[in-house]
Amino acid sequence: MHILWNDQIVERSEVKLDIEDRAYQFGDGLYEALRIYDGEMFMFDEHFARLKRCADEIRLKLPFTKSELKNNLDKLIAAENVDGGEIYFQVSRGVLAPRNHRIPSSEEVKPVLTGNVIPYERPIDKQKHGETACLVEDKRWLHCNIKSLSLLGNILSLDEARQKGCDDALLVRDGFFTEASASNAWFVIDGILYTHPDGNLVLPGITKLRLLEIARSEGLSVKEEAVPVSKLEQVEECFVSNSIWEVAPVVSVDGKPINGGKIGKITKFLQEKYIEWINK
Known part of the structure; x- marks a missing residue:
């Protein structure tokens, strides 16, 4: 397997990361995960813009320009000869010893970039049949808009859901839905599409950004507004979105079926329109 290590494409066995690396010691760094369609990264510009914003927020000076990163990631995709898949990369703040x-x-440390590519096919079964979810208290920190390497809060919420026999967690803070364990969450109530507004409580999703554009261009009623848990009984459809799964329906919450346990009309419509947009 080839790995992007700083500005070099090397075999995985050649990569050497220091035990004093702040990603290892503190989770001090950022990451992005993009889909690859037909050998090309999807919405790279938007992903880079989010990376740059997050880097500014944690006072990390990126060690590459946008064009340099894209060029190196393209080389990695070519080295792995992946036509459809996922590309993941992360930037650590670097090594400072002693801890x-x-x-x-930025004069004391040099950030470290690593990246890898894996083949990945559209999750048809998940998109068609959906997943189950349960309510989990959102106990994460208050900088969820930063795509940080520190994902323990997300991991624990997903594990709690799995221990309850569900596929995913719908996170709840102060009586309102925020997002899922690794996705933005969407709800349809009275024919209106709702999703949590961007801010420090949710990650500004790249797929979410495109879905909002599609929904509005197609004349759907959309509100970027937090949905109270008290309205769960009124939810007609629910789905989650991220760059890897695209659009995946949630067919039950805490054991109660949503839309009879089937994919909803608006959810299916957005699935299809999103795929159409990918294939343009």
Whole structure:
């Protein structure tokens, strides 16, 4: 397997990461995960814009330009000869020894970039039949808009859902839905499509961004507004979205079927329109 390591494409066995790397010690870094369709990264510009914003928020100076990163990721895709798949990369703040909590200056450390590619096919079964979810208290930190390597809160919420026999968690903070364990959450109530507004409580999803554009261009009623858990009984459809799954219906919440346990009309419509947009 080939790996992107800083500005080089190397075999995985050649990669050497320091034990003092702040990604390992503190989760001090950022990541992005993109889909590859027909050998090309999908919505790279939007992913890079989010990466840059997050880097600014954690005071991390990226060690590459947008064009340099794209060029190296394209080389990685070519080296792995992947036509359809997922590309993941992360940027650590770098190595500071001895271990120290303070954020070092850009003169003291050099960020470390790693990336890999795996083949991945559209999850047809998940998109067609959906997943089950349960309510889990959102106990994560208050910077969920930063795509941080520190994902323990998300992992614990998913594990709680799995221990309850569900596929995923719908996170709840102060009586309102925020998002799912690794996705943006959407609800249809009285024919209106709802999703949580961007802010520090949710990650501004790239797929969410495109779905909002599609929904509005197709004349759907859309509200970027937090949905209270008290309205769960009124939810006609529910789905989650992310770059890897695209659009996946949620067919039951806490054991209660949504839309009779089947994919909803608006959900299916957006699935199809999103795929059409990919194939343009």
